[in-house]
Amino acid sequence: MNLTPNALCFGDDLPATGAPCRVTLSVDGLRLIPSEGSPLIEESVAFAALSVAAGGLDHDQLVLSWMTGASARTLYLKDPTLIVAFRRMAPPELTAPLERAAEHVRRVRHSHRLFGGSAVGIVVGLGLLLWFGSDLIVEWTVARIPIEWEQKLGEAVYQDALSKETVLKEGPAVSAVQEMTQRLTDKILHNPYKFQVSVVQSPVVNAFALPGGYVVVFTGLMKKAESGEEVAGVLSHELNHVLQRHGLERMVKMLGLAAVVSIVVGDQQGLIGLARELGLNLVTLKFGREQETEADVTGIRLLSAARIAPEGMIGFFERLSEKDKERVELFSTHPMSAARAERLRAELAELPKRSPEPFTFEWKSIQESLAKSELNK
Amino acid sequence: MKSEILYPGAFPMVRVYLADGETVKAESGAMVAASPTIDIESKMEGGFLGALSRKMLSGEKFFFQTLRASRGAGEVLLAPTVPGEIVVMDLDGVNEYMVQKDGFLAGAEGVKIESKMQSLTRGLLGGEGFFILKISGTGQLMLNSFGAIHKIELKPNEEYIVDNSHLVAWTSTTTYNIEKASSGWIASLTSGEGLVCRFRGPGVVYIQSRNPGSFGNWIRQFIPVSE
Numbered sequence: 109m110n111l112t113p114n115a116l117c118f119g120d121d122l123p124a125t126g127a128p129c130r131v132t133l134s135v136d137g138l139r140l141i142p143s144e145g146s147p148l149i150e151e152s153v154a155f156a157a158l159s160v161a162a163g164g165l166d167h168d169q170l171v172l173s174w175m176t177g178a179s180a181r182t183l184y185l186k187d188p189t190l191i192v193a194f195r196r197m198a199p200p201e202l203t204a205p206l207e208r209a210a211e212h213v214r215r216v217r218h219s220h221r222l223f224g225g226s227a228v229g230i231v232v233g234l235g236l237l238l239w240f241g242s243d244l245i246v247e248w249t250v251a252r253i254p255i256e257w258e259q260k261l262g263e264a265v266y267q268d269a270l271s272k273e274t275v276l277k278e279g280p281a282v283s284a285v286q287e288m289t290q291r292l293t294d295k296i297l298h299n300p301y302k303f304q305v306s307v308v309q310s311p312v313v314n315a316f317a318l319p320g321g322y323v324v325v326f327t328g329l330m331k332k333a334e335s336g337e338e339v340a341g342v343l344s345h346e347l348n349h350v351l352q353r354h355g356l357e358r359m360v361k362m363l364g365l366a367a368v369v370s371i372v373v374g375d376q377q378g379l380i381g382l383a384r385e386l387g388l389n390l391v392t393l394k395f396g397r398e399q400e401t402e403a404d405v406t407g408i409r410l411l412s413a414a415r416i417a418p419e420g421m422i423g424f425f426e427r428l429s430e431k432d433k434e435r436v437e438l439f440s441t442h443p444m445s446a447a448r449a450e451r452l453r454a455e456l457a458e459l460p461k462r463s464p465e466p467f468t469f470e471w472k473s474i475q476e477s478l479a480k481s482e483l484n485k
Numbered sequence: 486m487k488s489e490i491l492y493p494g495a496f497p498m499v500r501v502y503l504a505d506g507e508t509v510k511a512e513s514g515a516m517v518a519a520s521p522t523i524d525i526e527s528k529m530e531g532g533f534l535g536a537l538s539r540k541m542l543s544g545e546k547f548f549f550q551t552l553r554a555s556r557g558a559g560e561v562l563l564a565p566t567v568p569g570e571i572v573v574m575d576l577d578g579v580n581e582y583m584v585q586k587d588g589f590l591a592g593a594e595g596v597k598i599e600s601k602m603q604s605l606t607r608g609l610l611g612g613e614g615f616f617i618l619k620i621s622g623t624g625q626l627m628l629n630s631f632g633a634i635h636k637i638e639l640k641p642n643e644e645y646i647v648d649n650s651h652l653v654a655w656t657s658t659t660t661y662n663i664e665k666a667s668s669g670w671i672a673s674l675t676s677g678e679g680l681v682c683r684f685r686g687p688g689v690v691y692i693q694s695r696n697p698g699s700f701g702n703w704i705r706q707f708i709p710v711s712e
Contacts (some may be wrong), residue, residue: 114579115579116658118641118687119641124688125638125640125656126579128579163658165658166655171658186579186581186660437706
């Protein structure tokens with residue numbers, strides 16, 4: 109008779125893979141029927157002779173051991189129905205050890221589930237953290253970049269950006285922008301930056317700010333503006349992008365982990381290299397809506413503190429958004445909306461009324477000089 | 486099904502004789518040559534989802550190929566991808582083997598293959614990944630290794646320590662814990678062993694005499710870098 113084996117028997121005289129055998133149960137104990145060709149000898153073992161434990165890779169097998177003559181025998185039962193049957197047939201003396209073994213299995217399974225659950229939890233948690241907390245990570249990273257790095261970084265991009273452009277070195281337009289910058293920066297508390305504002309000859313109606321205090325105003329924007337206050341409004345907005353380190357935040361977001369790592373290990377050259385790699389992308393970098401609002405609000409406060417009429421900023425933005433929607437680049441990077449103007453008006457209403465002080469220059473003559481320098485060219 | 490190992494050593498092949506209608510499952514791409522009576526089918530062991538989970542989770546090839554002697558008896562030659570030995574074992578229906586994902590070469594029709602998730606610590610630190618193959622059933626099972634294959638036989642409660650990247654397969658009656666190779670972390674790392682598995686019998690552990698990861702690191706220095 110050759111029965112399908114349902115257990116493995118181990119012993120010093122048996123193969124290391126175990127001898128397959130058939131285990132049957134009776135009221136007195138178990139009977140071991142070896143498979144054909146097995147070195148195992150058929151035997152009966154009384155329940156009283158057995159000691160029980162849990163074993164196997166996942167601790168889910170029932171391990172029975174006993175002595176046959178001088179040699180130790182260990183039997184591994186894996187079949188769940190056989191294990192259940194054994195527990196039912198076993199006499200009360202074995203109940204306590206069986207219970208202990210079962211408890212052990214439960215504990216192992218529980219800890220596996222716990223581990224599995226916490227592994228899934230950690231993965232999901234990390235995912236959520238990256239999804240929702242990326243802004244926090246960016247903020248944390250940006251806060252760790254020293255101002256000097258930011259300045260070097262901005263300088264590198266600034267040089268690249270303006271290498272092919274005509275930068276106005278002198279003239280009424282340059283002095284006008286310098287006057288605006290001076291009046292604004294005088295009112296910035298705790299200013300760690302040395303702002304460098306350049307006027308670039310270009311028909312593009314735009315202005316942009318780079319990390320480290322590099323601000324560029326295009327002559328196109330100056331020609332479109334109806335007063336110095338309007339340009340000062342844009343300038344104030346851009347200065348505040350720098351002060352809030354918005355450019356740096358966007359950059360860290362774009363460069364991602366590489367930037368974080370080079371900041372953590374203090375690799376300044378690496379960071380600048382990365383920024384260069386981005387190249388002019390940084391110039392056309394779109395700020396997020398939150399960053400725009402922040403720069404608007406702090407910008408208008410700065411204007412008010414510098415006693416520059418803040419209405420110019422709002423009026424200019426609104427006028428440009430209505431008329432030249434397609435051609436004005438300012439709004440590709442600074443999208444204007446009714447809600448944004450509304451927000452600015454609300455902010456303005458809350459600010460203390462200060463009587464504005466006019467600029468020393470005549471705006472009309474600045475614009476004429478710009479037109480003239482273009483003709484000469 | 487009968488089999489014989491040709492050219493034992495580093496570059497072996499298995500010749501499998503199939504009777505009319507018999508099949509053998511093999512790692513996809515393992516077939517080298519076959520009689521014209523043999524048909525090759527791609528079969529997804531455990532159904533599509535089973536195959537998918539095996540692919541996604543254990544990195545094992547998506548399909549096993551099934552070679553069927555549908556037009557009369559014939560023979561098939563099978564070989565693994567990496568240089569190394571092949572071992573043939575007979576499954577008795579009770580023994581179960583845990584096999585790391587690259588270890589499976591071929592199995593008879595009665596051999597059952599499942600992916601199994603390991604516990605977190607074993608998966609993270611064991612070096613075989615979170616998922617391994619659980620192979621049970623009856624019939625011949627062929628495993629392959631990188632380098633020579635070595636069998637360690639463990640008596641009940643006998644212990645043995647194995648560098649985890651040398652593991653090929655082990656029976657499910659053994660248990661193992663992952664430990665540091667030396668008592669301190671620094672010594673563990675500098676000894677080049679890092680983490681090891683402490684196996685406890687009864688059962689059998691198959692190990693490979695070469696470590697694929699270390700070999701990869703070693704050979705990398707000779708690969709020209711293309712710019």
